Amino acid sequence: MDIVLIGLLGGLITGISPCILPVLPVIFLTAGARPAARGKTPEVIPAKRSRPYWIIAGLVLSFSVVTLLGSLLLGLLAIPQDAIRWAGVAVLVAIGFGMLFPGFEQLLEKPFQRLPRRAVSDGGNGFGMGIALGTIFVPCAGPVLAAIIVAGATGSIGVGTVLLTLSFAIGVAIPLLVFALAGREVAQRIRGFRKRERMIRIIGGVSLIALAIGLAFNVPQMLQRLLPDYTSGLQQSLAESDAGTSALGLGGIVTDENRQLDNCTNGATRLESCGTAPAIDGIDSWLNTPGGEAIDLAQLRGKVVLIDFWAYSCINCQRSIPHVVAWDQAYRDAGLRVIGVHSPEYAFEKERANVAAGAEEFGITYPVALDNKLATWTNYRNRYWPAHYLVDAEGTVRHISFGEGNYAVTEQLIRELLRDADPNVDLPRATDTVDATPEVGSTTPETFLGSSKDRNFAGQGEYRAGSRDFSYPEKQPQDTFALKGPWTVETQYVTPQGEDGASVRLSYRASEVRAVFSGSGSVEVRGEGGSSRTLVIDGTPRSIQLLKSERLGKGSLELHLPPGVQLYSFTFG
Secondary structure, eight states: OHHHHHHHHHHHHHHHGGGGGGGHHHHHHHHHHOOOTTTTGGGGGGOTTTTTHHHHHHHHHHHHHHEEEEEEHHHHTTTTTTTHHHHHHHHHHHHHHHHOHHHHHHHHHHHGGGSSSSSSSOOSSSSSHHHHHHHOOOOOOOOOHHHHHHHHHOOOOHHHHHHHHHHHHHHHHHHHHHHHHHHHHHHHOOOOOOOOOOOHHHHHHHHHHHHHHHHHTTHHHHHHSSOOOHHHHHHHHHHHHHHHHHHHHOOOOTTTGGGGGGGGGOOSSSSSOOBOOOOOOOOOOOSSSSOOOOOOGGGGSEEEEEEEEEEETHHHHHHHEEEEEEHHHHHHTTEEEEEEEEEESSSGGGGGHHHHHHHHHTTOOOOOOETTTOOOHHHTTTOOOOEEEOOOOTTEEEEEEEEEEHHHHHHHHHHHHHHHOTTOOOOOOOOOOOOOOOOSSSSOOOOEEEEOTTTTBSSSSSSSSSEEEEEESSOOOTTTTEEEEEEOOOOOOOEOOOOOOEEEEEEEEEEEEEEEEEEEEEEEHHHETEEEEEEEEEEEEEEEEEEEEEEEEEOOOOEETTTTTEEEEEEEO
16 A cells, blocks of 8 residues: 555664664664662673564654544644654653662662563663653644644544554654664673673653753754755655555645645745735644734735744744844834744644744744644645745735755845835835754765655756747856756656657766666667667656766756657766
8 A cells, every 4th residue: 555655664774763763772772771670680680682672662653643633633632732642752751760770770669560571671671761752742734744643633534543653653664673772782792891881870850850851851853954964865755756646635635725835836936926825824833922812814905924834943934034033033024924924843843832932942933723623734735944935015915935955046035025015115124044954975965856846957948848949058067967859847757749759858966777667768878978779668657777976976967858758857876
């Protein structure tokens, strides 16, 4: 089933992403170090061979349940949304102290001594530790996790959602299990470790407590801001594939209110016309408005409005928010109104106090709508944290930008709309906020040829969905593609028109170049030295190697495609 495969792939990608790094040392150390056993010498008691599996099993189970049902259950019981998170933090601290102090561990065990299996205690199999880790485990919010979160938050949980959640959790668990098994083997095979198991348990206990304290003060998130998200391209590729779009239901339900949002191209450099901005409704409460009063977009006619979808623990949002804050401060007097729509990724982000503290930390003084039911998120068919929607003085969406980056373009379009609204406006100088979007590698970034994401296009004219003739530029910049001849640009791919087909030229930095094709026909690949070869394309979309070199280098390729062949993307290694 596609949905299971997409879940597994999304989980695997997430499992090697930078946001997993904070939990790896804990899993590595505790998989081979168990708390002290009552009445025995600690130094000679090894952890059970099954312990890594129990730890990961507990993590998968609790993460799945909390993600899907946690918010619903807490709402029914009228319990604060971050109760599960704080309970998980407390359990981690308790287990950590149990690893440090045998007497304390024995106290933890007493309530469960009458049970045939002390699963809750962590004195043996590690299942309890896994349960605790799963309640506070907060991976990166890629498209698969976003689909799961939205389903859980809106109560639209079906068989497909459960399968997606379980397969995603299993996918994430595979890399974690590798670390857990490695920790177990190191502790058992290295003689020095066997002689110092007490020391290992102490290190493991301290690591658990440190992780719990770090989670309480959001330290892992601070560290993650500094790390490049080297898996973002893989996540986007997965989401934008035909199978991913179908399995995840990305883009939301199309209604008359949001249908024209499809007219906007992500990150376009020019203003577009994408219909009247959908309503901001279904909001739990508001921050930074007089008396918590709600804001109606219709009442902001005559003002330029920037709607920013964010979540306070979202790493990508944290790097984006300084730009939004700077725009608010610079252009508020000129007629800009910023509205932050806080659409939570996790249950603890629904707590008003948590959001208020996050807003204060980031210097947010503009209105913030707490979209706890993801109603406005759904109205806009949004699927990214962060996401920026720029609305003109007439209430029409004119620009959309998903994810980090593209700040200079967005600010330029803000200035253009402010001048349109008031030709006599006195605009300040452009802001100079440093773009902290991490650099990802030294190769050309993944390049999509569909109209939904075309940042690397270097040809002549506007790149939009539809059919027209293209031509190469006189000078093509590095890391770009250009088209020549008659092409039809679709949302996900391009396909040549006419009997003779059409060409695409690629300027790249890489040691390996691959392309995703589908359809049927022969593609000619021409290199810089006059070399050429033919690729036979036949079937559903798949990745095909165009070149492979032992060294990273710069170059260009030209591909000639016949009618009947679709080209989706280029990837680089």
